[in-house]
Amino acid sequence: MKESVIVDVRNFTRRNAYVPAVKRAIAAALLLCGKKGMYEVSVAIVGNAQMRSLKQEWKGESTVTDVLSFPFSDFQEMKGARTQRVAESLGEIVICAPYAERQAKELGISVKDNMITLAAHGAIHLCGIDHEISEREYEKTLAIQKKVLQIVTKRVNI
Numbered sequence: 001m002k003e004s005v006i007v008d009v010r011n012f013t014r015r016n017a018y019v020p021a022v023k024r025a026i027a028a029a030l031l032l033c034g035k036k037g038m039y040e041v042s043v044a045i046v047g048n049a050q051m052r053s054l055k056q057e058w059k060g061e062s063t064v065t066d067v068l069s070f071p072f073s074d075f076q077e078m079k080g081a082r083t084q085r086v087a088e089s090l091g092e093i094v095i096c097a098p099y100a101e102r103q104a105k106e107l108g109i110s111v112k113d114n115m116i117t118l119a120a121h122g123a124i125h126l127c128g129i130d131h132e133i134s135e136r137e138y139e140k141t142l143a144i145q146k147k148v149l150q151i152v153t154k155r156v157n158i
Helices: 020-034 048-059 074-077 098-107 111-126 135-152
Strands: 004-011 038-046 066-069 088-096
Touching: 004 020, 020 038, 020 088, 020 098, 020 135, 038 048, 038 111, 048 066, 048 088, 048 098, 066 074, 066 111, 074 111, 088 135, 098 111, 111 135
Parallel strands: 004 038, 038 088
Antiparallel strands: 066 088
C-alpha cells in the first residue's frame, strides 16, 4: 500500500499560515504515531473569535486556545457510518493564528516553529494520543512534537 497524506489547509486569516511546513508536520506526526497508508486531514487557520466560538461549542469554555482537534472517527461512530474512500479521513485540526503568534513570542520561538508544533500536536490527537490522560501520553506527545519540529526544519532526518 502506498503511504500518502493529503492535507487541505484553509486559512481564514490574513496571517502567514506556513502551509508547506504545516503539511509536512502533519505527515511526519502521523508517521511517528504509526499511521501507515493513505490519510486525509483538514486544517483550518482561524482568528480569535472563530476559535472562541468553537471552544465554547465543543468544550463549554468561552476562551481562546492554540489548537483544537476533531477526529472524524468520533462522528462516524456516532452516525454508525463508514464511507468507502481511498484515503481515510482522520479529522480536522483548527489552529488559532493570533494565539500562535502570541504564544511563540512568549516561548521565544519563531511563529513558524510554533505552527509546526501546533500542527503536529493536532495530528497526534487525531491519532488517539491524549496528553491529558496520563504522564506517559504527555511525554509521548512532547517527544513526537520535538521530533516533528526537527524533521520539518531539517534538523534531523526521519
